[in-house]
Amino acid sequence: MKLALILAGIVLIFWGVTLWKAARHEARALESHPPLGQFVTIDGVRLHLLQVGQGPDIVLIHGASGNMRDFTMDLVVRLSDRYRVTVVDRPGLGHSDRLDRDGATIFEQADILVRAVGALGVERPLVLGHSYGGAVALAWATRHPDRAAGLILLAAASNPWDTPLSTYYRVLSHPLGQIFAVPILTAWVPDRVVTDTIAQIFAPQPTPEGYADYIGAGLTLQRRALRENALQRASVLEEITAMVPDYAALTLPVEILHGDADTTVWLTIHSEPLSRQIAGSNLVVMEGVGHSPHHAEPQTVVDAIDRATRRAGLN
Template identity: 60%
Template sequence: MALVALAACVAILVLWKARAHEARAEAAFPPEGQFLTVDGNRVHAVVMGPRDGSVPDLVLIHGASGNTRDMTFDLAPRLARNYRVIVLDRPGLGYTARLNRSGATITEQADLLQRAAAELGAERPIVLGHSYGGAVALAWAVTRPDRIAALVMVAGAAKPWDTGLSAYYRVLSHPVLGPLAIPFLTAFVRDERVEQAVGEIFAPQEPPEGYLEHIGAGLTLRRHSLRANALQRANLLGEIEALHRRYDEISVPTEIVHGRADTTVGLTIHSEPLSRQIAGANLTTLDGIGHMPHHSAPEEVIAAIRRAAVRAGLRRAD
């Protein structure tokens, strides 16, 4: 009985601290944009730039563990001078609700985000995806080819790989261990640990000044976000294995940007074979750049978007 009482006290403490951490994170980093309802699902969207139809529509899709703030730190405001930029939280992350309890597939995510963009009047936008978001962008291009004008991949996950899933994601995606472990992480892991991990993803570069304070690390540590992200990451390889043979169906202008120093999503595994599979795809490789080219080499990413827009007939060539 004493052990049961102790366990109950621990559970109450953990849940209380987890809720408190989530409340602090959401108070410090509230939604940046507006909410749409797509088939009963809440989607968070940030819209920047002219809304009079004078510029092309551009959708930005963030990577694993991220949210709109990765794109709104610097890239989206700069792009908003020449595009109507729509930044969308993927399901379960940021302020977009989870689609299901099993982890939304890249195809399900692409469907939801495409319909959210259409709700905002972007029927055939340019679509940019970074890292995991690149896989979602590819799914969009393959499964909804009439709803995309051009594709831009930035260090995107595209092809099957042979390394195993990390212990972290194995535990957090496990049907029993995940729900048990996640509340402890939310309760006791400090935001600074997430910021450190984010900083490591930039290697060999450093995060730009002010980035870590902007992204809202505490949002990543919320229980539903940890679970959604873990399930999505655990399922990603199988989903890419099922989809990657269809990339040659992509016929829209495609620009690919990838750093040669990227150790998170390897250039030779993903972007190089992808560039050969999509007819007319243009691959830009960046010497010495790691996994975050949209922050470490933003001019190269902006140039790739411009090329995609010109090739799609949405902008004039200089």
């Protein structure tokens, strides 16, 4: 009995320290990487958006685990001289609230983002999505065709795949993982682990200089963000599978860009089939490029945005 009490005390102390360290880690992340833009509240959910520039509207939607800083580091600067650019933190990530505790589907995210950008006067923008954000962009276009002028899809997840969910996401999306594993990661995992993961995503290109510091690994390791991202990743395959039949009805201009060296979202599984599923879409295969086309070849992405703008009759 005495040993059991001692062990219980040790566990309680460890858990208390874990929660304290997790809160401290989050506070440091929010202090070092504060919001860049403004907040819009939709049905009690506070979303973080940044709007800069003048011209045709374009909305940028980031991928899994990330935040709007993935775009504000470079791409926004390249566009804001002739576009009104609205960048978002997807629900639960960056500085945006979660919609609920079940994980926001790509459809729920599209619905609330349409309303959020509408609150800033954006009614029918070009919509650019990267990776998981590409699935949200496709959900935006299929559910709200009158609220999108065109799509630019960068290494977008768009078609079903047959590889199982990783152990990491199986654990973090499980109810017990949400309660116990997430705070442990927030508290004890150093930011350099996120930095190493970023390097794997950029490969074979090097991580852009200063990227890891700029994007804020600590924002990714927030308990809210870890929980939400895991639930989103756990359900996205089913959601994309349900969305595929809707692609044939899309009539807006669609530019699809994908690197042939991408081993995160495979060209042959996603963008090549998608280019056949959407009539009139334009597929650009980027030779030797990994999972981040907008960092590897930003001008190629800007050219695609300009093409979509012309095709949509926005200039």
